[in-house]
Structures are given as structure tokens and as C-alpha cells.
Amino acid sequence: MWLLLPVAAASGWWAAARSMGARDSHPNEANPVYFRGLNYLLNEEPDKAIDVFVEMLEVDSDTVETHLALGNLFRRRGEVERAIRIHQNLIARPALTTEQRGQALLELGQDYLRAGLYDRAENLFNELRQEGQHLPQALRNLLLIYQQEKDWKACLKTAEELERHTGEDLGVDRSHFYCELAQQAERDHQPEAASAYLHMALEQHRECVRANHLLAKMALAAGDTPEALRLLKDAIRRNPDYLPEVVDEIVVAYRELGKQEQLVEFLQEMAQDHPNQGAELHLVDLYHDQQGETAAIDYLTNYIARTPSLLGLIRLLELQCSQPEGRNDTVLQQVRTQLQRLIRDKAAYQCSKCGFEAKTLHWQCPSCHAWGTQRRRPLHES
Numbered sequence: 569m570w571l572l573l574p575v576a577a578a579s580g581w582w583a584a585a586r587s588m589g590a591r592d593s594h595p596n597e598a599n600p601v602y603f604r605g606l607n608y609l610l611n612e613e614p615d616k617a618i619d620v621f622v623e624m625l626e627v628d629s630d631t632v633e634t635h636l637a638l639g640n641l642f643r644r645r646g647e648v649e650r651a652i653r654i655h656q657n658l659i660a661r662p663a664l665t666t667e668q669r670g671q672a673l674l675e676l677g678q679d680y681l682r683a684g685l686y687d688r689a690e691n692l693f694n695e696l697r698q699e700g701q702h703l704p705q706a707l708r709n710l711l712l713i714y715q716q717e718k719d720w721k722a723c724l725k726t727a728e729e730l731e732r733h734t735g736e737d738l739g740v741d742r743s744h745f746y747c748e749l750a751q752q753a754e755r756d757h758q759p760e761a762a763s764a765y766l767h768m769a770l771e772q773h774r775e776c777v778r779a780n781h782l783l784a785k786m787a788l789a790a791g792d793t794p795e796a797l798r799l800l801k802d803a804i805r806r807n808p809d810y811l812p813e814v815v816d817e818i819v820v821a822y823r824e825l826g827k828q829e830q831l832v833e834f835l836q837e838m839a840q841d842h843p844n845q846g847a848e849l850h851l852v853d854l855y856h857d858q859q860g861e862t863a864a865i866d867y868l869t870n871y872i873a874r875t876p877s878l879l880g881l882i883r884l885l886e887l888q889c890s891q892p893e894g895r896n897d898t899v900l901q902q903v904r905t906q907l908q909r910l911i912r913d914k915a916a917y918q919c920s921k922c923g924f925e926a927k928t929l930h931w932q933c934p935s936c937h938a939w940g941t942q943r944r945r946p947l948h949e950s
């Protein structure tokens with residue numbers, strides 16, 4: 569930081585000296601204030617140095633860039649209050665050009681964001697939005713703020729505006745905003761509104777597993793099991809990554825419809841096309857019910873040999889423990905408990921964008937704020 573400061577200051581001095589030189593032929597006369605500031609810097613008195621540089625601004629507005637750079641550096645270092653002071657001071661200058669004022673507003677807005685002063689940040693970014701200055705950055709920051717405030721309608725409006733100006737596709741984000749609105753409507757006991765929002769979500773992003781899953785849950789609750797099953801299978805066909813999230817409900821739906829054979833067929837197909845995503849263990853249960861313990865253990869032993877998995881091991885131990893000769897095998901019981909503890913402590917989800925790990929599924933990554941990037945880790949990694 570303090571290595572960079574003199575450089576920033578020197579560029580400001582150079583700009584100041586240059587403009588003074590343009591006005592008269594004694595550029596050295598511009599120096600005293602600058603050297604006073606530099607002295608403070610060298611004596612590690614940054615607060616006084618800042619005051620001096622801010623003072624310089626009144627002498628010559630060509631130093632605006634220097635102050636912007638300084639404020640930026642302070643914000644990046646986490647010294648938000650200093651950054652705010654510098655940027656507020658800049659904005660108060662009447663001599664700023666429109667462009668310079670816009671830049672200072674943008675920086676101050678980011679300071680406020682860093683400080684958690686969302687209301688103030690929102691006002692500044694909205695001012696830029698209305699003036700059409702730094703639109704992409706202003707809109708991106710507004711989007712962050714509205715997500716923090718869970719104002720999903722404002723998020724939708726802002727995302728659409730951002731797409732118009734940058735040409736980027738925020739379909740995934742928009743579908744999650746509609747899912748959030750749907751869940752709000754559900755909490756307010758407005759199932760029809762919730763359903764409408766979920767269909768809007770699918771219109772934004774046809775592969776939205778979350779919307780399909782929520783629609784399926786509503787169909788199950790309303791007693792329309794065939795529709796629920798259709799929705800869940802559709803979701804998996806479009807996005808197989810999320811099989812572990814919906815496989816339990818698919819099994820429930822098939823069982824409710826009394827379609828055991830089709831269920832076995834479906835799980836076998838899934839185990840083959842998307843191995844290690846939970847289908848195998850459901851198959852073990854089905855073989856257990858239909859063909860007995862030995863068949864279940866055979867299938868499971870085979871599966872574990874191919875793809876070692878903690879969940880598979882636990883299930884095998886459970887089956888072994890229920891065998892008559894294993895009934896009192898305390899070692900097996902202990903191993904089972906240990907394995908269960910291991911899997912409970914393990915972060916099962918990871919963001920495919922930033923690598924953030926979590927124990928439960930977050931539709932929006934708490935770390936990088938991307939939507940729909942968290943995935944269940946393959947079970948054999950556990």
C-alpha cells in the first residue's frame with residue numbers, strides 16, 4: 569500500500585505540475601503542497617497526508633484521478649471510512665466534469681456497499697442509472713443490493729435492464745428470482761401465485777430443476793402424483809446433475825402409483841447412465857423387498873467394489889448387522905457409527921464456480937452469489 573501511495577501521489581503531482589506549466593512558466597511553484605503531503609506519507613501519517621491531497625484538489629482539479637486512485641486503494645485495503653471521506657470530498661467539488669463526478673459516485677457507492685450501508689449505496693447507483701453513467705457497473709451493484717434485500721421483483725427489473733445494456737444472458741438468475749417469488753407466495757398461502765411464478769421461472773430457463781422440483785412438490789401435495797412424477801423425470805432428463813436431489817421423491821411417487829416394475833427399470837437406467845448419484849442404494853432397497861437379503865447384499869457388494877462409497881458401506885453394514893450371525897457384532901456396529909459420523913461432518917455440496925463448500929444445498933452460492941452453481945459431490949469422493 570505505502571509503496572503504491574507515492575506513485576499515485578506522484579502521478580497527481582505530475583498532472584498538477586503539467587497543468588500549472590500550461591498556465592505559467594513556473595511549474596515548481598505547484599510543489600509546496602505536494603511535498604508537504606509527501607512528507608506526511610514518508611512519516612507514516614496517512615491521515616494528514618490525505619488532508620493535504622484533498623486540499624490540493626482545490627488548487628487544481630486535474631488531481632481528481634489521484635484522489636480516485638487513493639480512495640480505491642483504501643477501500644481495497646478495507647479502510648472504508650477513509651475511502652468514503654475522500655470520495656465524499658470529491659463529489660462536493662463543483663468544478664468536477666460530469667464524467668469525473670460519475671466516477672466518484674460509482675466509487676462512493678462501492679465504499680457504501682463495502683461498509684454495509686445499502687440504502688446509501690442504492691441511492692447513488694440509482695442516480696447513475698438515471699443519468700445513464702457507468703450503467704453496467706451501477707446495475708450490477710444494484711442487483712447485488714436487491715438480492716441482499718430479497719427484493720426479487722427489483723432484481724428481475726434490474727437483471728432485464730442489465731441484459732439490455734450488456735447483451736449477457738441472465739436467464740438462470742432470472743429463473744431463480746421467480747423461484748424465490750414462488751416460495752414467498754407459498755409462505756403467504758397463495759398456491760396459485762406460486763404456481764404462476766414457477767412457470768415463469770421455467771420460461772426464463774427451461775432446465776431450472778428448482779422450479780420443476782417445487783412444482784412437483786405442489787402436485788404431490790395436491791394428490792396429482794402422475795403429474796409430480798412427470799415433472800421430476802423431466803427435470804432429471806434436462807439436468808441429470810440434480811438426480812440426488814429428486815430421486816427420493818421419484819421413488820415415493822412410483823411407489824404411490826404402485827408401479828414397482830417401472831421403478832426398478834427407471835433406477836437401473838439411472839444407475840447405468842448416471843452412476844453414483846443415489847439410484848443404486850434405492851435399487852438395493854427394492855431388491856431387498858422383492859428378492860430378499862442375499863440378493864440385496866450381492867448387488868451392493870458388487871456396486872461398492874466398482875465405486876467405493878461411504879453411503880454404500882453404511883448400507884452394507886446395516887444389511888450385515890441384520891443377519892442372524894452378525895446380530896451381536898459390536899465391531900460392525902461401531903464401524904457403522906463412525907462412518908455415519910464421517911459423512912455427517914462432510915460438506916456434501918460445492919460451488920462449481922468458486923469452490924465454496926456447504927453441507928446443505930444453497931440455490932445461491934453464499935460466497936460468489938452465483939445462482940444454481942452448487943452441486944452434490946459424487947458420493948465416492950466422500
Ligand SMILES: [Zn+2]
Nearest residue numbers: 919922933936
Ligand atoms: Zn460460488
